[in-house]
Amino acid sequence: MNAAARTASTAAGATVRSSLAGHGHSSVTAKLFLGYLLFSTVVGLAALVTLLVTILQDGLPYLDSVLLFNAPSANPERAGARPAIVASIMIAAVLMATALPVAIGTAVYLEEFAQRDRWWIRLVELNIQNLAAVPSIIFGILGLAFVVRGLNLGPVLLTGALILGLQMLPTIIIATREALRAVPDSVRQGGMALGATRWQVVWREVIPAAIPGVATGSILGLSRAIGETAPLLMVGAATFVSFNPGLLTQYTVLPILIYQWIKLPQEAFQGLAAAAIIVLLVILVSMNGFAIWLRNRYERRW
Amino acid sequence: MIITCLAVAALISILATVGIVVALVAPSLEFFTEISPREFFTTTTWTPLFTPSAFGVLPLIVGTLSTTLWACVICLPLGLGTAIYLSEYARPRVRAAVKPTLEVLAGIPTVVLGYFALTFLTPLLRSLGWQVEIFNAFSAGIIIGILLLPTVASLSEDAMKAVPSSLREGSFGLGANRFQVATRVVVPAAVSGIAASFVLAISRAIGETTIVLIAAGQLPRMSLHPGDSVQTMTAFIAGTGAGDVPVGSIEYKTIFAVGITLFVITLVLNVFAIRMVRRFREVYE
Amino acid sequence: MEPTPAKTAEQTTRRGVQLAAPTAQPTSEAPLAEHDVVFECRELGVRYGRNRALRDVNLEIREHGVTALIGPSGCGKSTFLRCLNRMNDLIPSAAVDGTCRYYGEDLYAPSVDAIEVRKRIGMVFQKPNPFPKSIFDNIAFGPRVLGMTSNLADRVEQALRRAALWDEVKDRLRDGALGLSGGQQQRLCIARALAVEPDVLLMDEPCSALDPISTAAIEDLMTTLKSDYTVVIVTHNMQQAARVADQTAFFSVDQGETGRRCGVLIEMSSTDRIFTNPDDPRTEAYVTGRFG
The missing domain is CATH 1.10.3720.10 (MetI-like)
Incomplete structure (x- = not known):
């Protein structure tokens, strides 16, 4: 019995990928779009990290x-x-x-x-x-x-x-x-x-x-x-x-x-x-x- | 008896608004008897504290526009992108980690962000070979954008979460992919909520004070060049209000005239945003 | 239990390749049998995280007929329906095991594109879910996202005609779809699904939110649609199953040894047989109203 269980999350990932293969023109757009979304999310997080690191670097020597x-x-x-x-x-x-x-x-x-x-x-x-x-x-x-x-x-x-x-x-x-x-x-x-x-x-x-x-x-x-x-x-x-x-x-x-x-x-x-x-x-x-x-x-x- | 007390508490917030309006209107009226609104709103030199004094508010408005513009360049597209990612793409666990972390960013005091703009971003720009002034509209605007990014992301995501999941299922059921569902169904259905978050962010960017005070400077001029030092309406109010301006003098009254201009602009934007939020609630609730 | 290999191979050559290669046109060979097997499920099951919602479903669904899935609530009939066009993919915690073949091809094979599956296997939901757009844009949504934009107006008209809605809305195609009545909205959703020219139409309790007159209209529609499509409908209404379905599958809840509730298929047969002379006493108890 072929009972290969797949979690749907990997299948959902495959959805995006294979649809790209299926609909030529939308594939690049969809990929770029996801890139834009990830970039947006990372900018906020990166800014927070940079901010905290900067403050700690500048301030710790003076914290006494x-x-x-x-x-x-x-x-x-x-x-x-x-x-x-x-x-x-x-x-x-x-x-x-x-x-x-x-x-x-x-x-x-x-x-x-x-x-x-x-x-x-x-x-x-x-x-x-x-x-x-x-x-x-x-x-x-x-x-x-x-x-x-x-x-x-x-x-x-x-x-x-x-x-x-x-x-x-x-x-x-x-x-x-x-x-x-x-x-x-x-x-x-x-x-x-x-x-x-x-x-x-x-x-x-x-x-x-x-x-x-x-x-x-x-x-x-x-x-x-x-x-x-x-x-x-x-x-x-x-x-x-x-x-x-x-x-x-x-x-x-x-x-x-x-x-x-x-x-x-x-x-x-x-x-x-x-x-x-x-x-x-x-x-x-x-x-x-x-x-x-x-x-x-x-x-x-x- | 107790309930009356509660009702009185509710009236205090009304009193705050009344207080603001009274505080702004009376000195502003006095100001406009001395300086014509025509001079105030149409001339392009702002030197109220010097002789010869000039009272053209446009440089402050242009300065505000300049920082707000750069704030919007950051917070609108990136906030929307974050919202779409969190609402339509991110797995629950990723969302549960990213969302509160971004909210920390929104809770950072503005004086801290101002420090960051002045001592990190501006030197960084200069080391990259862009000769911006020490105080410049670009650094301040970008950091305001970073401050507002979580606001836009959070409000837009709320609007997208309010779109019934049956619409997503319906479009997935027709063979749409995630990109098409997000861009053709969810975003259009949430558009009034997204627009409200944009308008609210613009209003906040216009009203932001401490960051521009620290990082954009105090030099009123008609320049939209990002590397230039500018003075915004808020920076003028805070800078002048913090000094020793004699009460009743024309310099003192300019604080209120600029204040009422700022108040009216943000009020219009806020009311607009509140109405748009109501509209998207009415559609689905 | 075991799939019959000869049949499977035949069907794969006939239609199976299309799933992986969406541009291929359906071949126009004559059907080999009057009613081919569309879905063939073996040991199909679904888990949501650690909770098993459905297990060991073995059944076949045939072409050009209406198949009804009935059973008490929580028996996994909707979950099963959603396996047939991979809608369960959209729930992050859901996992499907066993096999489900569509014209002989494994729907869950890695090479298969879930988008292409959903294009061929349309779905209509419990509550009408028109998009907040115009009637025209609702119908045109599917063709547009799938790049089928030639003769869009004709396509929209055809879909509305097949869903028996054209005469009611032809003069107001640009009006918002949310202004339609509940029954009209549900027929609009059927037309929307038909506009992408699917082979199969899955309907998840399509009448549960509708009044009796609208329900009758949708039931009539199902009977006409089955000449061109294969229809699978989940319903909680046994009279409805008896009226419209050729085949009926009865699902129920099994407590199991562990005491965990899990959906199972009790039996599947012609509708007449299920309602008059079922094999399993549990089916009889349900259809005669002694349980559930």
């Missing part, structure tokens, strides 16, 4: 305890990034305390309570979609107008954090809504059938079920805010801050410090910038790793 524990200085031998690292972490904390509850509240309202056919609900939805695509520098202008004029808070850490918070609202709202949408209606109906109110069902059943998705989306939003530069330039994140910042003091964050170091003429500062980039990437990678871990640990498949 001076960088981690000293304050910025005009002398590259003594320049460090400690106040910037502290400020970046503080900003993340402020965002978790402010923007996160607002974004999750918005998502819960839109997904669980709002009547979708109302014109103003549709306006809110369109507004969120659009806000997600507004250039970050525009949020900087918003900050500039209100820091300097309206609230008169001055260039302090809290203002910067609030601006970043507004900017990351749509990202978290959209991610949270998707997580809530993934919770099947049977969960809601089951709760309602037992006589629970809509709010009780949402609070006790729906939100806990959606937590992994919400957490993942929130961390992704947070990490984007941590890496943001442009809007903070506009609200006066200063460069040489030699003290650990408070909520209402001047501050600088890692991306701004990196930006300023890149602009300095001395070669050593380029290396320091690369080293600070490594620190920033390590912070972001650990946040994202945590998000992935959370998702894998708690994700339920419906």
